[in-house]
Amino acid sequence: MADVARSAGVSTMTVSNVINGRPRVGAATRERVLATISELGYQVNLAARHLRAGRTGVVGLAVPELERPYFAQLAGRLADRFEAHGLRIVMERTGGGREGELDAVAFSRLRMYDGLILSVVDLDPSELNQLRTDAPVVMIGERALPSRFDHVMMDNVDGARQATAYLLGTGARRVAMIGGDPTGSANMPGLRAEGYAIAHAEAAVPVDPELNVRSSFGLQDGYDAIRSLLDRGIGFDAVFALTDVVAMGVLRALADAGLRVPDDIQVVGFDDIDEAAYLVPSLTSVNPGHDEMADRITELLTAQITGGPTGDPKEVVVPARVVARGTTKPPA
Amino acid sequence: MADVARSAGVSTMTVSNVINGRPRVGAATRERVLATISELGYQVNLAARHLRAGRTGVVGLAVPELERPYFAQLAGRLADRFEAHGLRIVMERTGGGREGELDAVAFSRLRMYDGLILSVVDLDPSELNQLRTDAPVVMIGERALPSRFDHVMMDNVDGARQATAYLLGTGARRVAMIGGDPTGSANMPGLRAEGYAIAHAEAAVPVDPELNVRSSFGLQDGYDAIRSLLDRGIGFDAVFALTDVVAMGVLRALADAGLRVPDDIQVVGFDDIDEAAYLVPSLTSVNPGHDEMADRITELLTAQITGGPTGDPKEVVVPARVVARGTTKPPA
DNA sequence: TTGAAAGCGCTAACAT
DNA sequence: ATGTTAGCGCTTTCAA
Numbered sequence: 001m002a003d004v005a006r007s008a009g010v011s012t013m014t015v016s017n018v019i020n021g022r023p024r025v026g027a028a029t030r031e032r033v034l035a036t037i038s039e040l041g042y043q044v045n046l047a048a049r050h051l052r053a054g055r056t057g058v059v060g061l062a063v064p065e066l067e068r069p070y071f072a073q074l075a076g077r078l079a080d081r082f083e084a085h086g087l088r089i090v091m092e093r094t095g096g097g098r099e100g101e102l103d104a105v106a107f108s109r110l111r112m113y114d115g116l117i118l119s120v121v122d123l124d125p126s127e128l129n130q131l132r133t134d135a136p137v138v139m140i141g142e143r144a145l146p147s148r149f150d151h152v153m154m155d156n157v158d159g160a161r162q163a164t165a166y167l168l169g170t171g172a173r174r175v176a177m178i179g180g181d182p183t184g185s186a187n188m189p190g191l192r193a194e195g196y197a198i199a200h201a202e203a204a205v206p207v208d209p210e211l212n213v214r215s216s217f218g219l220q221d222g223y224d225a226i227r228s229l230l231d232r233g234i235g236f237d238a239v240f241a242l243t244d245v246v247a248m249g250v251l252r253a254l255a256d257a258g259l260r261v262p263d264d265i266q267v268v269g270f271d272d273i274d275e276a277a278y279l280v281p282s283l284t285s286v287n288p289g290h291d292e293m294a295d296r297i298t299e300l301l302t303a304q305i306t307g308g309p310t311g312d313p314k315e316v317v318v319p320a321r322v323v324a325r326g327t328t329k330p331p332a
Numbered sequence: 333m334a335d336v337a338r339s340a341g342v343s344t345m346t347v348s349n350v351i352n353g354r355p356r357v358g359a360a361t362r363e364r365v366l367a368t369i370s371e372l373g374y375q376v377n378l379a380a381r382h383l384r385a386g387r388t389g390v391v392g393l394a395v396p397e398l399e400r401p402y403f404a405q406l407a408g409r410l411a412d413r414f415e416a417h418g419l420r421i422v423m424e425r426t427g428g429g430r431e432g433e434l435d436a437v438a439f440s441r442l443r444m445y446d447g448l449i450l451s452v453v454d455l456d457p458s459e460l461n462q463l464r465t466d467a468p469v470v471m472i473g474e475r476a477l478p479s480r481f482d483h484v485m486m487d488n489v490d491g492a493r494q495a496t497a498y499l500l501g502t503g504a505r506r507v508a509m510i511g512g513d514p515t516g517s518a519n520m521p522g523l524r525a526e527g528y529a530i531a532h533a534e535a536a537v538p539v540d541p542e543l544n545v546r547s548s549f550g551l552q553d554g555y556d557a558i559r560s561l562l563d564r565g566i567g568f569d570a571v572f573a574l575t576d577v578v579a580m581g582v583l584r585a586l587a588d589a590g591l592r593v594p595d596d597i598q599v600v601g602f603d604d605i606d607e608a609a610y611l612v613p614s615l616t617s618v619n620p621g622h623d624e625m626a627d628r629i630t631e632l633l634t635a636q637i638t639g640g641p642t643g644d645p646k647e648v649v650v651p652a653r654v655v656a657r658g659t660t661k662p663p664a
Numbered sequence: 665t666t667g668a669a670a671g672c673g674c675t676a677a678c679a680t
Numbered sequence: 681a682t683g684t685t686a687g688c689g690c691t692t693t694c695a696a
Contacts, residue, residue, distance in 0.1 A: 001673060002673080010682075010683085011682065012674080013683060017675095017681095020675090024681055029681080044673085047674095048383050049675080050379040051377075052675050053688090054688080056379075060422075067401075067404040072399040072400075073399045076397060076425075089425075090422045090423065091398060092420060219607065248610045252609075252610040252614070255612040275551065278551045278581055279611070279612075333690070343668075344667090344690080345666075346667075352691090358666085361665080377688085377689050377690070379688085379690095380691090381689080383673070384672055385672095
């Protein structure tokens with residue numbers, strides 16, 4: 001910038017004023033500066049700008065995996081909303097482990113972001129509270145996280161309860177759960193497993209532990225889980241897959257086994273990703289309140305960014321609901 | 333940092349040395365500084381650090397939409413590879429328009445990123461060449477882009493040719509193309525349309541312009557395109573969908589119309605997204621060489637980052653190949 | 665082993 | 681309408 005100023009015979013301040021379109025610059029001077037800028041190929045240094053301004057105009061979104069449709073689709077929704085506030089969303093991955101989640105906070109608190117949206121899966125409340133940050137942060141995620149951060153979550157327990165209740169309501173009596181964590185710990189699989197258990201209790205249908213297959217959350221994991229049930233000869237008449245992606249693997253495995261959906265086996269997923277409605281048959285799923293989640297996250301974070309630290313941390317739970325489609329039968 | 337220095341009774345330089353783990357610091361001093369740091373909850377300011385160091389350890393990946401599976405999955409692959417080089421990938425969206433693509437470059441050249449991977453869809457070569465950047469950039473994208481940037485692309489024309497040839501080889505004679513741009517312009521739809529035309533010429537099968545339905549690339553767009561053909565009574569025995577996402581919409585529309593796949597209508601997609609193999613029936617698609625693309629992009633960008641401006645811009649075309657699955661019949 | 669000085673590139677605040 | 685001064689928080693260089 002100094003080069004430009006010298007070359008145009010003005011002060012750096014005037015150059016700065018021109019670049020930022022500030023008013024108090026003569027038309028002739030402006031022209032000259034602009035000409036010099038393009039002549040020299042000058043470009044602003046954002047790092048310096050941020051050092052002065054103390055803000056970057058960027059909001060970070062840190063998620064476990066970039067390629068999971070749920071997060072990718074959430075990112076798209078958030079990008080729309082933040083754009084309206086003049087903020088750009090950038091997405092990075094944590095890998096879903098402690099390390100990566102802590103990194104994300106470190107990176108953000110180091111002022112590269114004006115705010116951070118963090119999907120927490122592996123950090124526990126005590127670790128969270130030890131984070132030194134007064135920067136704006138909104139946690140999302142499945143877990144209950146009593147902490148000093150604003151927190152938006154989907155209603156995992158009730159969503160899973162509804163999904164399972166829906167299946168039981170159609171007459172299913174042996175509902176396999178794929179991906180659930182039967183130990184009921186406070187993470188996503190645990191919470192969804194809890195809803196599964198509640199629905200069974202409400203319907204007075206006993207839960208067979210053999211029907212729970214723990215698995216990871218990829219397509220192949222859903223596939224393998226069904227193969228495993230089939231190979232072990234464990235009978236089931238419905239499947240509650242903990243995510244829609246898992247459900248896709250399940251559907252494939254059922255097809256390979258010559259089982260018809262929903263006639264022989266019904267299937268319900270969770271997340272209601274865009275693809276769910278387009279599968280053949282279309283996938284019944286739990287919609288975790290996508291738009292409301294995105295709205296709440298945006299509100300809370302922009303409030304923190306513009307208004308400084310707000311009072312008590314807010315904890316928002318967005319209601320979930322079953323969207324019935326082709327992989328289930330109508331309620332009996 | 334000054335606070336810490338004062339409070340620990342040392343100079344800021346010593347604090348800096350401690351933080352960066354540099355050797356020439358006495359053990360006692362180090363302890364004291366460390367203690368003061370955690371006491372005061374001090375955190376480095378990255379903006380300042382970058383201002384000095386001139387690098388950030390971050391590589392930007394700018395794509396049209398965060399939620400398109402092709403890009404989300406590419407991002408995951410790139411993140412793996414760059415992590416091995418100590419670089420973190422952050423993903424942002426351009427919206428697929430000129431404005432956003434220029435923004436992405438601006439943002440990156442302004443030193444927020446050490447390098448940028450830019451998926452170009454709307455910028456043309458002349459605009460690209462006017463970009464003032466000596467920062468490391470690798471373009472990805474479908475278009476031929478003679479420019480001064482390294483450029484990695486999939487072989488759109490040949491991939492589309494193979495897909496279409498495969499269909500013609502199974503006996504299909506009226507292959508609908510969904511999403512293609514019949515004007516043959518140098519963007520992705522145009523290139524894939526070109527491959528479609530070449531395959532027809534090679535097989536001496538005439539192309540019926542009515543079989544080309546222009547559309548956007550969402551699930552619903554594929555659905556609507558098929559409905560449109562059906563409603564207009566245009567007969568077809570196969571579909572070449574320009575992307576797998578479009579193909580999913582197509583499959584759904586065919587199912588709704590009571591048409592069986594592949595018996596009545598065969599379908600081929602493009603991109604070979606992870607989901608393709610798990611659909612029922614599984615989707616025949618064109619694999620654009622995912623791993624090789626990710627490898628090349630990583631090599632070219634890290635070379636630029638560590639080695640400074642390399643000689644001539646490299647232009648890499650990664651070969652594509654058809655992966656035959658359940659939505660097509662075996663070759664005749 | 666530690667510190668002082670200088671400056672990275674920018675802009676807010678205050679001259680002129 | 682334009683310029684001067686000062687300083688954002690850090691690190692490189694050189695001196696003690």
